[in-house]
Every structure is written in C-alpha cells, then in structure tokens.
Amino acid sequence: MADIFVLCDYNDNKFAKHICKNCGKRVCDDHFDTKSGWCTACAKGRKGKR
Numbered sequence: 444m445a446d447i448f449v450l451c452d453y454n455d456n457k458f459a460k461h462i463c464k465n466c467g468k469r470v471c472d473d474h475f476d477t478k479s480g481w482c483t484a485c486a487k488g489r490k491g492k493r
C-alpha cells in the first residue's frame with residue numbers, strides 16, 4: 444500500500460506507473476518505452492549508440 448503514489452524519478456511531478464526493467468527507475472508514461480519496458484533514457488542509449 445505504501446508505494447502506490449510514487450512520482451516519476453525524472454522529477455516531472457507525474458505519477459510513476461511503470462518500472463524500467465533495465466535501471467529500475469520508476470517512471471511515468473512520458474518516460475517509459477512500452478516496447479522495450481525500459482525508461483526513455485535507457486531506451487535511447489540502447490538504440491543510439493552503435
């Protein structure tokens with residue numbers, strides 16, 4: 444019950460509905476990539492470099 448209202452770890456004051464499978468950050472819809480299950484930062488790093 445304690446962890447229901449958690450804010451996004453990117454500090455945008457939205458509720459975190461997801462947990463990144465890569466780094467474990469709790470993130471809102473805007474910061475979550477549903478395809479990979481990762482947060483946007485992790486998803487970017489994965490796509491971009493290489």
Ligand SMILES: [Zn+2]
Nearest residue numbers: 451453471474
């Ligand atoms: Zn967010």
Ligand SMILES: [Zn+2]
Nearest residue numbers: 463466482485
């Ligand atoms: Zn992540």
